[in-house]
Amino acid sequence: MVKAADMMIARRADTRARADFATWKMMAKLNGTSALPTEAQNFLASYNALLKEMAEGKATETIIGRIYQNYYAEMGGVGPAPEVRSGPAEPVADNVTAFRRPTGRPKPVLPAGSNARPQLPVALIFACLVVVYVGIRYFWR
Secondary structure: OOOHHHHHHHHHHHHHHHHHHHHHHHHHHOOOHHHOOHHHHHHHHHHHHHHHHOOHHHHHHHHHHHHHHHHHHHOOOOOOOOOOOOOOOOOOOOOOOOOOOOOOOOOOOOOOOOOOOOOOOHHHHHHHHHHHHHHHHHHOO
8 A cells, every 4th residue: 555655755756757857858959968967867878778679658658667766766755666647648639729819898887877086097197296296306496
């Protein structure tokens, strides 16, 4: 039986493994593998070896599984690493949604006898502030 604490460690280790592997792969594409730690370089070397034997998706999941097990033990997980997820359920073909202009809100209609005051425009408020400022500066001299 897997304890809740071990499952939380497992989720964190899985998330970290997936993020780290994606980062390492991008660094390898940008010819930056020499800047990676030796552990990451070893995982990338074994990934390249697995690519020669199997498809890219399967090799990626295998390496992520190895990194996950390593991180699980490193984070203090007890026993074998539990199964967190098997990978993406189905590939996403297109996740782009069409842009729709938001519907405009109608202006509120004021009843004829309401006591609502119209708001002053911003330019009028600014002009009043400038007049007050200039007046204060003029009279203090």
